[in-house]
Amino acid sequence: MLFSELAIYFQRLEKTPSRNAMTEILAELFAEASSSEIGPLCYLLQGRVAPLYEPIEFGMADKFIIRAIVQATGSEERGVVATFKRHGDLGAAGEEIKTKHTQKTFKKKTILEVFKSLQQLAITSGTGSQEKKITLLSDLITELDSLSVRYLLRIPLDKLRLGFSDMTMLDGLSWMLHGDKTYRDRLEAAYDVRPDFSYIATQVKKLGIEGITHVRPVVGAPILAALCQRLPNADEMIKKMGEVAVEPKYDGVRTQIHFKKKNHWIQSYSRNLENTTAMYPELAHIADQINADEVILDSEAVGYDKKHDRLIPFQETVTRKRKHDVDLTSRSIPLRFYVFDILNKNGEDLMGIPLSKRRAILESTIKKGSPLFVSPEIVTNKASVLRAYHDEQIKKGLEGVVIKKWESIYEPGRRGYNWVKFKEEGKVGKLSDTVDCVVMGYYKGEGKRTSFGIGAFLVGIKKGEKYVSITKIGTGVSDAQWKELKKILSSHANVTMPKQYAEIDKTLIPDVWVDPEMVVEIGADDITKSPIHGADYALRFPRLIRIRNDKSAEQITTTRELETMYKNQESIKK
DSSP: OBHHHHHHHHHHHHHOOOHHHHHHHHHHHHHHSOTTTHHHHHHHHTTOSSOTTSOOOOOOOHHHHHHHHHHHHOOOHHHHHHHHHHHTOHHHHHHHHHHHHSOSOOOOOBHHHHHHHHHHHHHOOSTTHHHHHHHHHHHHHHHSOHHHHHHHHHTTTTOOOOOOOHHHHHHHHHHHHHSSSTTHHHHHHHHHHSOOHHHHHHHHHHHGGGGGTTOOOBTTBOOOOOOOEEOSSHHHHHHHHOSEEEEEEOSSEEEEEEEETGGGEEEEEOTTOOBOGGGOGGGGGOGGGBOSSEEEEEEEEEEEETTTTEEOOHHHHGGGGSGGGHHHHHHHSOEEEEEEEEEEETTEEOTTSOHHHHHHHHHHHBOSSSSEEEOOOEEESOHHHHHHHHHHHHHTTOOEEEEEETTOOOOTTOOSTTEEEEOOOOBTTBOSSOEEEEEEEEEOOOGGGGGTTOSEEEEEEEETTEEEEEEEEOSSOOHHHHHHHHHHHHTTEESSOOTTBOOOOGGGOOSEEEOTTOEEEEEOSEEEEOSSSTTSEEEESOEEEEEOTTOOGGGSOBHHHHHHHHHHHHHHHO
16 A cells, blocks of 8 residues: 555545544555555554554654755745744645645655654664654655655654544454444453554454454553542442452552563553653562562552651652653652552463452562562451551551452453542542543633743543543642643644544633643542533532643543542532
8 A cells, every 4th residue: 555545544534523434434444454554554543653652752853844844845944934833733834845846746655665764763863863864754755745745744743633542443443344343342352451553453454353362461562551440438339349459549650560580671661551661770670579480560659758768749759750860860769669460470361360369479479578569458348447448548648549359350441340449538628539631722821821821721531532621720730830731732732623622612712722642630629510511510629730641641530430420429418
């Protein structure tokens, strides 16, 4: 398949607002691709050249893309900049300039040829790498037609903006196989274990739906993290779940650890599949603590204050995200990894066996020492015991507890009632839990905030495949946070409302739309019904708790969860 043909599919997808129509277009595209093309094709649809968990990034800012356009077309830089400002999109600017300034015949570059060039672009590093990257991209611009250039340029900028989710791609694979969504659940279950679209799609293309029956956990490919549901109190938890394991809920960073004894190979991943190995130099020393040739462990990374013998809050722990400060921070804020589950040991898939057995395997696998600690737990079927243990963790300064069915399997990426979080007993005047939201847009500041360029922002939650508004936040944010928000949100700005968003009430339309990338944790006093927000509810006295760099937009609160929170709140008031 030619890249120019793929560009036409990209254009069709970009212009299509209907998720069902996008699913059918993707199915058509998947059907047309060969078994050798469909893997790279899936990465390109995601705007990447590798799985999400591989730390391969293009590292090209706007100014370098502009230089590549200038070099390829012979245009003046100021003209390219002016066109970019007019469009607000370098892809559209490149398309226009390519049309005006270059020949009308082009090389017939295949998808695989363009993909390999983009791979080379991404992995080029070292002295003079930026100039090499500009030349590589310039050569592609020269060789491709103008429509292809539009989408080509958006890929290294991470702004492909086709407007569909990973789940839509899974639906597309099912539609290719069966003409409907019959296989969606099976495909999703396989993707949760091996979140690599190239691998899943290639297996399906070659072998049909049977191609995914052998998908198993593999050291080096992260598994989507199991997630917690909400229940209002200890009595409901025991009633619904029966005998449970109760573990402390740490205010840390969810970390999946992959280890091979051979060559002391270690990698770690966040809940949104980011490779975080560079953040955690402590993990280089875990070999002596692991009684296995290879394992996959689920854990929470928590900062530890040696001087005062206490665990420190999330916000201090995540300073590790500033990669240039890692060595310094690792000395001032050493980490403990509280391991609470084992998913694979010596090649054996453990996710389908009961927690009670996994726990025994975990305890025999991790030796006492540091930085790995087996998370403590109790097992009970009594609400009074659960509540007492919860209160004990709150007094220690922790968030509360996580409750797990003692005989449950590990369900990656699911929000069933095998795991439930329990932070605080509900109190009138304060939500017992926070809400994870995606920032949808922001409003330009007034008064003092004019210097920040932002004075409030609109957030939303998930409703099906769409994002719907829930509250506008303009207070409770420090000057430093406003500056950080503006910096991050500017990189995700969009000239039009992203089509992943449901219709927004005209009174809420922001000055600047942003793509659904930044996740924020929001606290509030309570939830109220709302006639203007798409969630049908609003948050009363909302406040920013923190930016959640460790979560993706796919993992935010859903309208169903919010409705449960509202019902729990109302029952407490009665």
